[in-house]
Amino acid sequence: MDVVSDAISAVRLGHPWSHRMRSGGDWRTRVDPFQGAGFYVVLKGGCLLRTDSGDRIPLDAGDAVLLPHGAGHAIEDARTDTEVLSGRYWLDCSRMHPLMTELPEVVHLPHRVGRHLELRAAIDLLSGELDRIKPGSCVALPNLLDLLLVYLVRSWMDEATCGTWPGALGDPVTAAALRAVHTDPAAPWTNDRLAAEAGVSRATLARRFTALVGRPPMAYLTWWRLIVAAGLLRDTSGTLATIAGRVGYGSPYAFSHAFEREFGTTPGRYRVRAAERTAERGPATPRVPRSTGPDR
Incomplete structure (x- = not known):
């Protein structure tokens, strides 16, 4: 990814x-x-x-x-x-x-x-x-x-x-660490392992990654794991234990605690609200319209 x-x-x-x-x-x-x-x-x-x-x-x-x-x-x-x-x-x-x-x-x-x-x-x-x-x-x-x-x-x-992300993805060290995290967010990443993936020292990775991304590598990893988890809660029927494992948490309790700290709500309530938002929008079906003029 x-x-x-x-x-x-x-x-x-x-x-x-x-x-x-x-x-x-x-x-x-x-x-x-x-x-x-x-x-x-x-x-x-x-x-x-x-x-x-x-x-x-x-x-x-x-x-x-x-x-x-x-x-x-x-x-x-x-x-x-x-x-x-x-x-x-x-x-x-x-x-x-x-x-x-x-x-x-x-x-x-x-x-x-x-x-x-x-x-x-x-x-x-x-x-x-x-x-x-x-x-x-x-x-x-x-x-x-x-x-x-x-x-x-x-x-x-x-x-x-200008901008943070064009620079971050253009930097080979930061890009390598980001690619590793996004490819396998559940892996037991550490600063040392990410530094090895990027081919630099731990200090060099921490300095360049934090300067370009705006947060240290481990903080970004935690945040991204929870973003992935939110998508799984919304789009799948997986149990909390299953989702926790897929994003690198050893137990549903540890996952729920981290999720609530990030999103301000429990995984269960987040899933219910996501389903309600989908229902409010109605069924998601593609539109194949005929060509029309704009509203005046």
């Missing part, structure tokens, strides 16, 4: 939603703040994105935008015939990995020839699936949308000139 994949998987809920908008002339669509991430890809023409915080971002054909924190916004156009691919990912914001929280309110990826080739390929495939319903679309669409989210985050990391 790798940190980017795990950071996304830890918060993603159900199936994403998407549709394709075609419109001409003067139009405007308003989106209130929501618990998730949204995206836009301008396929033709151009439009303007206005966030509730006051940003005004002109978008041209080929531009991609990710709103990773569900910021309220409006998108509008008064110039041309416009075609926009848009969508939304439902996220559990109670378990956000710091890589995800570090993303800015708006990630704007202008179209550049020869850059972000994987992202462009995913956009082309997704656009083709939305042109019309095809055999297998209900499987293809959610998987292509998941792929699009990965490529949007990856492209931001490639473009970022």
Whole structure:
């Protein structure tokens, strides 16, 4: 496993939603703040994105935008015939990995020839699936949308000139330790064992890891184990003993104590509340819409 994949998987809920908008002339669509991430890809023409915080971002054909924190916004156009691919990912914001929280309110990826080739390929495939319903679309669409989210985050990391996590994953020592923890969080890791995985001394690992990640290696390990456990409580019916073992705790008691300290509630109550949140949202089914114009 790798940190980017795990950071996304830890918060993603159900199936994403998407549709394709075609419109001409003067139009405007308003989106209130929501618990998730949204995206836009301008396929033709151009439009303007206005966030509730006051940003005004002109978008041209080929531009991609990710709103990773569900910021309220409006998108509008008064110039041309416009075609926009848009969508939304439902996220559990109670378990956000710091890589995800570090993303800015708006990630704007202008179209550049020869850059972000994987992202462009995913956009082309997704656009083709939305042109019309095809055999297998209900499987293809959610998987292509998941792929699009990965490529949007990856492209931001490639473009970022500052920030904790692009630097942490670009540092070979810190990246090696993170990869070990994410590959097998239940392993009996110690500072010495992680240092050996990274090929450096314990002191060097502690200094570089803490400076780049913001917490010592063992503190990060404990936190990540509990984030994994929260996902297992939400998505599986495993017993506390089973989940405790899968994340490296020797007993349900030790696991429950650590979980309550991190989340402020017991594992059992967390599981019940997660089920209630899922029920409130209704069944998670992919949407395969026809192309429509935006609401005026």
